[in-house]
Amino acid sequence: MQSLTSNEVAGFAVGALLLGATIAAPKVDAFIAAAQRRSLGMCRKCGDVKNVACGRCKGTGSIKSGGIFGFGEPEPSNARSATCDNCQGKGCFPCPECSKS
Numbered sequence: 001m002q003s004l005t006s007n008e009v010a011g012f013a014v015g016a017l018l019l020g021a022t023i024a025a026p027k028v029d030a031f032i033a034a035a036q037r038r039s040l041g042m043c044r045k046c047g048d049v050k051n052v053a054c055g056r057c058k059g060t061g062s063i064k065s066g067g068i069f070g071f072g073e074p075e076p077s078n079a080r081s082a083t084c085d086n087c088q089g090k091g092c093f094p095c096p097e098c099s100k101s
């Protein structure tokens, strides 16, 4: 398992996190990314990105109301979206693990 440098793995983990923050990555991907970060000594929660995606709006900053189809599709004009009150529309929080050091 020496074929990847730690920088490459770290880049992958960060990329996976950013992707997950945008489109709600499957839990298995998050689990793998967390395991990689732990093995690299990176922040287990955010992968040294310093931010964690909001779990309520999945990092989008807004919550769709009136439908279960939320992500990745253009919304018709009658679909209502509300600012996420969990993250105030930011879609992410400062990482609690990093910010407490």
Ligand SMILES: [Zn+2]
Pocket (backbone or CB within 6 Å): 054, 055, 056, 057, 058, 059, 060, 061, 062, 084, 085, 086, 087, 088, 089, 090, 091, 092
């Ligand atoms: Zn939110």
Ligand SMILES: [Zn+2]
Pocket (backbone or CB within 6 Å): 043, 044, 045, 046, 047, 048, 049, 050, 051, 095, 096, 097, 098, 099
């Ligand atoms: Zn962190």
